[in-house]
Amino acid sequence: MAKTFEVSRPYVPPEEAAHALTFMQWPSSRKVYRERWALKEAQDAILRIANAIADFEPVVMLADAGLHAKVRPQLAQNVTLWDVPTDDLWCRDSGPLFAWHNRALCVSHIQFNGWGGKQVHGSDALVAARVAERLGLDLLPSGLSGEAGGVEHDGQGLLMAHASSWLGRSRNPGLSRNDIGARLLRAYGADQIIWSDGVAGLDITDYHIDSLARFTGAGRVLMNLPQVPDPEDPFHQAALRTHDRLLGAGLTVDVIAEPEAPRVRDLDFVASYANYYVCNGAVIAAQFGDAEYDAAAARALAKHFPDRAIVQLEVDALGYLGGGIHCATQQMPQT
Numbered sequence: 001m002a003k004t005f006e007v008s009r010p011y012v013p014p015e016e017a018a019h020a021l022t023f024m025q026w027p028s029s030r031k032v033y034r035e036r037w038a039l040k041e042a043q044d045a046i047l048r049i050a051n052a053i054a055d056f057e058p059v060v061m062l063a064d065a066g067l068h069a070k071v072r073p074q075l076a077q078n079v080t081l082w083d084v085p086t087d088d089l090w091c092r093d094s095g096p097l098f099a100w101h102n103r104a105l106c107v108s109h110i111q112f113n114g115w116g117g118k119q120v121h122g123s124d125a126l127v128a129a130r131v132a133e134r135l136g137l138d139l140l141p142s143g144l145s146g147e148a149g150g151v152e153h154d155g156q157g158l159l160m161a162h163a164s165s166w167l168g169r170s171r172n173p174g175l176s177r178n179d180i181g182a183r184l185l186r187a188y189g190a191d192q193i194i195w196s197d198g199v200a201g202l203d204i205t206d207y208h209i210d211s212l213a214r215f216t217g218a219g220r221v222l223m224n225l226p227q228v229p230d231p232e233d234p235f236h237q238a239a240l241r242t243h244d245r246l247l248g249a250g251l252t253v254d255v256i257a258e259p260e261a262p263r264v265r266d267l268d269f270v271a272s273y274a275n276y277y278v279c280n281g282a283v284i285a286a287q288f289g290d291a292e293y294d295a296a297a298a299r300a301l302a303k304h305f306p307d308r309a310i311v312q313l314e315v316d317a318l319g320y321l322g323g324g325i326h327c328a329t330q331q332m333p334q335t
Helices: 036-053 065-074 124-135 177-188 234-248 291-304 316-321
Strands: 019-025 059-063 079-083 098-101 104-111 138-145 151-153 158-162 192-196 213-217 220-225 252-257 277-279 282-286 309-313 330-333
Touching: 019 036, 019 124, 019 277, 036 059, 036 277, 036 282, 036 309, 036 316, 059 065, 065 079, 098 138, 098 330, 104 124, 104 177, 124 138, 138 177, 151 177, 151 213, 158 177, 158 213, 158 234, 177 192, 192 234, 213 234, 220 234, 220 291, 234 252, 252 291, 282 291, 291 309
Parallel strands: 019 059, 059 079, 104 138, 158 192, 220 252, 282 309
Antiparallel strands: 019 330, 098 104, 151 158, 213 220, 277 282
């Protein structure tokens, strides 16, 4: 039986629900990308993702109007450009979080602040509000600073998050874990949150949950874990604690192993198969050049999403930057 939710609070549908379209952001800031080659590689990855999604649903690319003439010829016909200035590409974090409220679509707003002031974000901090204004939607403040990539939801009342991405002076000073949890529950229309500690201060996101563990339905989680965890690696050890916490909460957890021989061997590179995006009719996911592990990841995704095509892309530029495909996308529900 479908779960019912309070009409008086927002409700964020799960990612696998039908979409009207996908929002993405065009990376453009030379303050963020000081080397031209890095900016070009990030832009090429965003083009590949947008054009792949456009085979399945419309895409809106947010970019300053002055860039449209250069970007438009590189985009598929099903991608539309909007004049919304951006700094960087992470639409999951700075883009609008759509919800239903009193039977109308709205933006349940978590204020982006550059991952706690770690990066310039003069334009990105305004993206969600500007999109809401263009669409004529209400903007409902959550009272939180943070990012939607820092919390996962199943659309059936359950959230999971790493506390490291939410607690602290840089995002939500003066708020306890319980305070933040209550505001997240209201922002998503959920009634329970599973917390794990995460890792603070070692990457720009403070270990977003969406690069580790994803809901694939009520009570089901797909996780990305190292084949042989390093006892000296704080991310490996935090990942194992999160795995145990989810199992202890009674969830069914399937594991995708990280690639053993990826193209990129940098220790800071994020090689997460879990950072996929579910769109209408497809799952858009990364491949890392390890044929055996890429194929195993595709099989795991097909098991969890049997009615969708599995499309794997090379997006190594995003892994260098600490993210992936899910981080670069934000869905707008079907109305």
